[in-house]
Structures are given as structure tokens and as C-alpha cells.
Amino acid sequence: MVARPWECPPSVGPEIYRYGVEAVPFVEGVMAGATVGEITRLTQEPEFSGHDAFARAEANGSILLWTFLRLDIHASQAAAILDNHIPRLLLWTSPEGRESLLQVRRMVLEKLPQTNQQSAVSSDVKAGFYF
Secondary structure (H helix, E strand, C coil): CCCCCCCCCCCCCCHHHHHCCCHHHHHHHHHCCCCCCCCCCCCCCCCCCCCCHHHCHHHHHHHHHHHHHHCCCCHHHHHHHHHHHHHHCHHHHCHHHHHHHHHHHHHHHHHCCCCCCCCCCCCCCCCCCCC
16 A cells, blocks of 8 residues: 555645545555454544634545545445435534535535436435434
């Protein structure tokens, strides 16, 4: 994994180099054959990192966008992933948090390749928790 350099596609913002410290090694590791474990976080989910730039949709979206591009996940597939996860987040419970999440969703889906299926960008997440 370390021997193979990775590059940031032009559609992904430079934030990936600063804030992608978890996504990049995880994705590259899995693609190189790593085994991954998961544990449940025992603390409450933070709304955003304390970094000013990370609170912007472009910063969060760049990490998701890079991940979807690297794994060759198209917009319709990404929309399904996002739409099943976004309503489970604590941010979804406040109007400001909901708008932030939808901004990230729109930003990511607009930059991903579309499939022949209906455009995933035009729909919005409308379901409640755990649909």
C-alpha cells in the first residue's frame, strides 16, 4: 500500500490531503488486501472537527468524493449509500445539520460519474432514522 502512490483527481479538493488521514489509508489498505476490524464508538458523535475548514461541505465532501472515485462507485450507488447513512447521523436531527449533510450529498453526487439510471443528484433524503 505504501509503495503505491495515490493521486487526487482534479474534481477532489485539496482537503483530502489534510482531512483524509483515515479514509486514504483505509481505502488503500483494503484495496491492497488488508483485513479491517470495527468497533462501536463509546463517546457521542462529534458534529464536526474543530478545524474551521473541515466544517465546510467541500472539505467533508472531498473525502467522500475521493473514496467513491477511488472505489469506482457511481452516483446512483453513492446516493444509495449516503441515503441509508445520512438519516442515522446526529446532525440530521437539527435543521442546520440536515442542510449541511444535504450540501455534502449534493456536492459529492454532482461530481461523480452518472450511470444510465435516473439522476441521483435530483432526489433528496426524506426518510427518518434507519430506513
